């Protein structure tokens with residue numbers, strides 16, 4: 064069985080005399096910075112002037128340009144959007160990188176697909192929480208945490224694993240568990256998970272269910288509650304106790320329907336398509352497409368995003384959620400669609 068690392072496995076004092084520069088203050092950036100600070104770590108933020116800069120200052124951080132932050136830190140965690148990292152790294156981080164510093168990532172995309180090629184004299188590692196940044200912060204505040212993967216790409220100092228574990232502990236992830244992996248495994252499994260299951264698979268499943276019901280004449284509001292709203296309640300039970308716990312709580316009728324109809328929807332054809340998605344990731348085809356899409360100012364991304372936001376499930380959902388004050392929008396429109404060239 065794979066070793067799972069918990070708090071007791073990390074050297075709590077490892078980061079005590081070190082400065083961490085968190086580059087970016089978005090979903091992951093704000094969570095890592097605040098969790099590390101609450102864990103007693105000296106954190107500065109690296110950004111460009113703008114919304115995130117103002118927010119980080121409001122939250123009490125010292126904010127610097129990316130270059131200034133990277134220059135003064137022992138540990139540099141890059142939490143910029145993947146598609147922005149190469150340019151910012153080349154222009155603002157690489158020129159000030161010194162031997163013995165550590166370069167960290169929360170996703171291996173740019174190292175694994177050779178977009179960033181770091182010098183040989185710095186440690187390079189990743190600490191990748193397996194969950195959205197806003198939950199990395201929220202669970203930390205609740206005394207819990209989001210599990211994380213860690214991987215070592217270069218270990219010049221011989222201390223990379225100690226750093227990875229101390230960092231994972233600082234953001235609260237070792238309360239839930241840390242697993243050692245490689246950049247390749249993290250990158251490929253993370254891309255596959257978000258495309259086939261967690262994001263792409265799920266949104267397509269939800270929309271297909273909603274459309275099937277509304278096209279058959281059922282009320283959109285009923286279809287919304289059935290196919291989207293209730294999903295969280297079902298997932299919570301799976302999160303807490305796996306498929307068995309969810310099936311314990313639902314009716315036997317639902318469980319029988321789960322057994323006989325689920326495989327009719329997610330068929331062997333779906334699995335065969337998942338294998339093709341995985342192959343595109345492994346071959347670098349997906350990465351190439353995403354890099355080129357950004358170089359072309361994201362025409363396809365923007366068009367699909369606009370269309371998706373106007374889907375009937377979104378329109379009816381906005382109205383219904385406005386009537387449920389307890390369903391708070393925890394993260395307000397995080398990302399505007401960026402239409403400028405990224406790399």
Ligand SMILES: NC(=O)C1=CN([C@@H]2O[C@H](COP(=O)(O)OP(=O)(O)OC[C@H]3O[C@@H](n4cnc5c(N)ncnc54)[C@H](OP(=O)(O)O)[C@@H]3O)[C@@H](O)[C@H]2O)C=CC1
Pocket residue numbers: 086087088089090091092109110111112113114115116129141142143144145147151169170191192193194195196197397398
């Ligand atoms: N989102 C998630 O939950 C997860 C993300 N990851 C990984 O974490 C990394 C960060 O992703 P995520 O948190 O989603 O990113 P976000 O898009 O949420 O945050 C981006 C941040 O980068 C800043 N930024 C963008 N461009 C620049 C620039 N040119 N110079 C300086 N700052 C800039 C933004 O500031 P501004 O306001 O100025 O635009 C913002 O603060 C990625 O590698 C991702 O794959 C890993 C696990 C989960």
Ligand SMILES: CC[C@](O)(C(C)=O)C(=O)O
Pocket residue numbers: 192193194195196253256257261262
């Ligand atoms: C599931 C999407 C994710 O991989 C994540 C939150 O873990 C991401 O890249 O945002």
Ligand SMILES: [Mg+2]
Pocket residue numbers: 192193194253257
């Ligand atoms: Mg992920």
Ligand SMILES: [Mg+2]
Pocket residue numbers: 170253254257
């Ligand atoms: Mg991801």
